[in-house]
Amino acid sequence: MPHMREVKTCDRCRHFKRRCDLIKPSCSRCLQAGVRCSFDVAAATAAAAAAASSSVAVASSTITVPITTPASVSPSASMSAPASISATAPSSNAGSSPLQDDLNASLSNGGLISPTTSTDSPEPLVLLPGSAEPGAVLDSVQGLSAAVPGQRIIRKRKRNCLSCLRCHRLKVKCDKELPCGRCKSSGNGRECYYSYNKGPNGGKFPCPTAPVTASGDDSKATIATWHVQHKVRGSSHWRDLMTKIGAMSSIESPSLAAALEDVATNACLANFTLPGNFPFGTPGATKYFARDAVTRLIDGERANCRTYMNQYINLLDCVNPILDVDQFNREVEQYWHDPNAVSLCWLSQFLMVLGLGCFASVEEPHQATELMMASEACLMQTPFMFRPTLLALKALTLMVVAKQVCNATCWSVDSCWSLLGLLVRTAFIYGLPQDRIEAEDEILDIKERDARRKLWLTILYLDIKVSMCTGMPPLTRPDELGSLKTMPEWGQPDSLQMVLYQSLPTVLTILGQLNSKKDQISYPDVLRYNTQIRELMAHAQRVCSGQLQRITVDIFLRRCLMVLHRPFALHTEGPNMFPESYWGSLECSLALLIHYRELWSGEEHQRLDLVGRAFVLDFFSAALTACVHVLRKEAPLANATSMGCQIPPRQIILDTLRSCVDIWSGEQEKSVCYRTGYNLLLAILTLLPQSSSSQ
Numbered sequence: 001m002p003h004m005r006e007v008k009t010c011d012r013c014r015h016f017k018r019r020c021d022l023i024k025p026s027c028s029r030c031l032q033a034g035v036r037c038s039f040d041v042a043a044a045t046a047a048a049a050a051a052a053s054s055s056v057a058v059a060s061s062t063i064t065v066p067i068t069t070p071a072s073v074s075p076s077a078s079m080s081a082p083a084s085i086s087a088t089a090p091s092s093n094a095g096s097s098p099l100q101d102d103l104n105a106s107l108s109n110g111g112l113i114s115p116t117t118s119t120d121s122p123e124p125l126v127l128l129p130g131s132a133e134p135g136a137v138l139d140s141v142q143g144l145s146a147a148v149p150g151q152r153i154i155r156k157r158k159r160n161c162l163s164c165l166r167c168h169r170l171k172v173k174c175d176k177e178l179p180c181g182r183c184k185s186s187g188n189g190r191e192c193y194y195s196y197n198k199g200p201n202g203g204k205f206p207c208p209t210a211p212v213t214a215s216g217d218d219s220k221a222t223i224a225t226w227h228v229q230h231k232v233r234g235s236s237h238w239r240d241l242m243t244k245i246g247a248m249s250s251i252e253s254p255s256l257a258a259a260l261e262d263v264a265t266n267a268c269l270a271n272f273t274l275p276g277n278f279p280f281g282t283p284g285a286t287k288y289f290a291r292d293a294v295t296r297l298i299d300g301e302r303a304n305c306r307t308y309m310n311q312y313i314n315l316l317d318c319v320n321p322i323l324d325v326d327q328f329n330r331e332v333e334q335y336w337h338d339p340n341a342v343s344l345c346w347l348s349q350f351l352m353v354l355g356l357g358c359f360a361s362v363e364e365p366h367q368a369t370e371l372m373m374a375s376e377a378c379l380m381q382t383p384f385m386f387r388p389t390l391l392a393l394k395a396l397t398l399m400v401v402a403k404q405v406c407n408a409t410c411w412s413v414d415s416c417w418s419l420l421g422l423l424v425r426t427a428f429i430y431g432l433p434q435d436r437i438e439a440e441d442e443i444l445d446i447k448e449r450d451a452r453r454k455l456w457l458t459i460l461y462l463d464i465k466v467s468m469c470t471g472m473p474p475l476t477r478p479d480e481l482g483s484l485k486t487m488p489e490w491g492q493p494d495s496l497q498m499v500l501y502q503s504l505p506t507v508l509t510i511l512g513q514l515n516s517k518k519d520q521i522s523y524p525d526v527l528r529y530n531t532q533i534r535e536l537m538a539h540a541q542r543v544c545s546g547q548l549q550r551i552t553v554d555i556f557l558r559r560c561l562m563v564l565h566r567p568f569a570l571h572t573e574g575p576n577m578f579p580e581s582y583w584g585s586l587e588c589s590l591a592l593l594i595h596y597r598e599l600w601s602g603e604e605h606q607r608l609d610l611v612g613r614a615f616v617l618d619f620f621s622a623a624l625t626a627c628v629h630v631l632r633k634e635a636p637l638a639n640a641t642s643m644g645c646q647i648p649p650r651q652i653i654l655d656t657l658r659s660c661v662d663i664w665s666g667e668q669e670k671s672v673c674y675r676t677g678y679n680l681l682l683a684i685l686t687l688l689p690q691s692s693s694s695q
Contacts, residue, residue, distance in 0.1 A: 011038040164192050185366065189273075234515025236563045237471025238617065241624040244570050245684060248631045256683040273359075273369055273406040276415060279376040279399045284369075288377035294347065295339050297374055301354065301367065305332075308357030315360050316405070319552045319611055321458055321497060322397050323353070324451055344378045345391035351375035352398035359406055360607050372402055385422075388430045393455060396423045400462055404614040409673040413617060417472050420463045424475045432456045433476075457500045461556075464507055468559060469617040473515050478505040495543040499553055503536045507560050514563055526564055527580060533561045548611060555595050559618045562588040562625060570628065586629045590653065592622035593660050600663045619660070620677055626657055627684050654688065661685055 010027050012035065013020035020027050023039075030037035166183055167174035175181045179192030233239060275282045288294050301308070309332070317323055335342050335350065342350075355371035375395065384392040400423065403416050427433060433456050460476055467474040510529055513521045540553040562585055568578035569585035596619040599612035612619070630653055664678040 166192065187366070233471035234473070235471070235567060236468045236511065236514055238469075238621040238624055239471070240566070240570070241621060241628060242680075244628055245624065245631065248628070256680075256687070274372060274403060274412075276407075276411060278372070278403060279379060279396075279419075282373060282376055285373040285377040285380070288374040289381065291340070294351070294374045294378060297370060298339070298351070298354070301358070301371070302336075304358070304361075305354060308354045308361065310357070311360045312353050312357035315548075315607060315611065316356055316401060318546055319496075319548050320397075320401050320462065321454055322394050322401075324447075328353075343389075343391065344382050345384070345389050345395060348375045348378040348382075348395040349391050349398065351378065352395055352402065356398065356402055356405065359402075360610055368406075372399075372406075375399070385426065386429070388426045390430070390432075390452065390455070393423070393427055393430060393432065393459075396426065397455065397459060397462070401614075404466075405610050409671055410617065411673075413466060414470055416462075417466045417470050420459070420466055421475055423459060424463060427456060427459055432459075454497050457497055457504070460504055460508075461500050464504065464511060465556060465614065467515075468511055468563060469615075469621070471515060474508065474511060476508065477512075478508040495545050496549045496553065499536070499540045499543060502539070503533075503557065506532050506536070507557075510560060510564050514567075520567065521564075523568060523578060523581075526568060529564055530561065530580065530584060533557055533564070537561075548608070551595055551598065552611065552615075555592060555615050555618060558588040558591050559615075559621070562592070562622065566625075569625075575632075582629075585625060589622040589625035589629070590656060592619055593626065593656050595619075596622070596660055597663065600667075616674075620681075623657060623660055623681055624684070626653060627681075627688065630654065630657070630688050650689075657681075657685060657688070 007014060008022060009020035010030060012030055012033075013027060018029060020029065025040040026037035027039060161168050162176055163174035164176075164180050164183060166188060167180060172182060179189035183189050183192035275284070279285075288297065298305070309329075313323070313325055317325070331342070331346065332350065351371050352375045355368045355375060358365055358371060359368035376399075379392065379395050382389075382392060384396070396419075400416055400419055403412050403419065432452055463474050463476060466472075506529065510521075510533075513525075537554060537557045540557065541550055544550045544553060565578075565581035565585040565588070568574055568581035571578060574582045592615075595615075596612065599608045630650065661678070661681045664674065664681055668675040668678040
């Protein structure tokens, strides 16, 4: 005898082929429909007894109802199949109406039938008061269907809308990507959201790396682990600042609590101009694996290529030196004569320059993304991971810059840290930092040797910046610059490289100690490093040739100084025990906010805000640091004795914070992270005194 699978669902759910939750004595579907569930044994026994008492009256009518009495039904049988009522008309069934056929089917299944003709979600027949007999039921159903058709209960199936909100509103097909193809091509990629993930996230995608707490109401646990979870984040990350603000203010603040909740649930991926894993495995890059497709793409932009190149060189390469501009211009001219003569590594570098220049020309054009996708396709066809070339390293460095500029999200900065790890190790394979073999130095041309050293300094510079704002350890050590035994003779045009050469060993040492969990840096060391960093800041202002270089280097060094002083500045007795750290931290935070206003208040055609995107988390940390100082009531700013720096009155600090929050307000629609940062700053700003007289 074959094995029979045990049926666990109730009879009604089994008949309508719906999922049953197996709750006894009545499942939720039967309870919602207001009908008897076959799990209810007591109700089934009572119903069978009532049906037996009325069997005589039913037999004399036009419907014959054979009843199985409870005595002939075992408890187990009554559990799986309640008293069955079968109804047959005395006349031929061929002339019966469809409604009667439905009623016959319903009576054979315990009276469970939907009064609607919809096949999506059948509903039970609702018995009218006083109509216990099947004949009365038939009359009532006919009356409902004929006399009052508008009162029929029609329930639609609860289907999830898998399309994004915009495609669903326009009634067009959605490819269900994030962002979807239609929203991305129409320039609405930032507003591409899906509503089927309802519940505590409010229709937004949950952050896959958000910490999961056992109790959702534990506000203290939320404030401690509220950001994207990285257990190894060091003290240079701004999470410590939020913890300090939470300890100094009321966590029960509705606006602050709502902003903290949004951090873990907002859809950061919806605002990526470039995919999160760029430049590895992007689906959009597959169409450019054929070289002819890349050539056609570049030919279509040939009229704008010179504009794109100049835009990149004047805006981005001056603050992150990667190219040898004169040599690159000569190579571009050679490309126009024979496009197939160049290598894939050079082609990848060329496409990244065009893509970044295109992105800096107008507001996030679609063509810029296509150029960068083509660059990825070219690089992926080279053995760059185990046989790297100098051009491949330059292309990878340009991709790091693109992720910082094009993707205005905190997740993008975290992904840059991972990409820089690969870039640093690939540079080690190529031998970029280890120019220690004198025989090789003699073989190399002077220009090539200087180009290698310049690129290595830029890679170190990017790695330290990203490590500092993410709180993650850098891959390099201070002694990596020791291979440069003598000061390179780069001259005045390369003044930025000279400043980086002098400052990176000190910054690396400071960052390594701050993000180390072993020993905390001592206060005498803090004062010693403070003197060195301030000397480097003054030197950079003298030797850097361009205004953008002076701003970015000052941001970099002041950010390091602010992180250096943070452990002592946040101390409870910081104003009295560590006054240099307390006032130095406040001064550096205000200086960073001033630079923030300078980059975002320039002329629109210059797009200086793209340069500031690489420092957006530094500006956010500076705003939080200033808020901490204003919230501290035990250190009145009006009586501050500056330690070699001018501290403005409290009212000026408040006005500066408000102006920076206004800038965040204008940027909040560009990114979910910008919007979350704005909500956090706005919530904290409401906790601050409205004027200096409030303290």
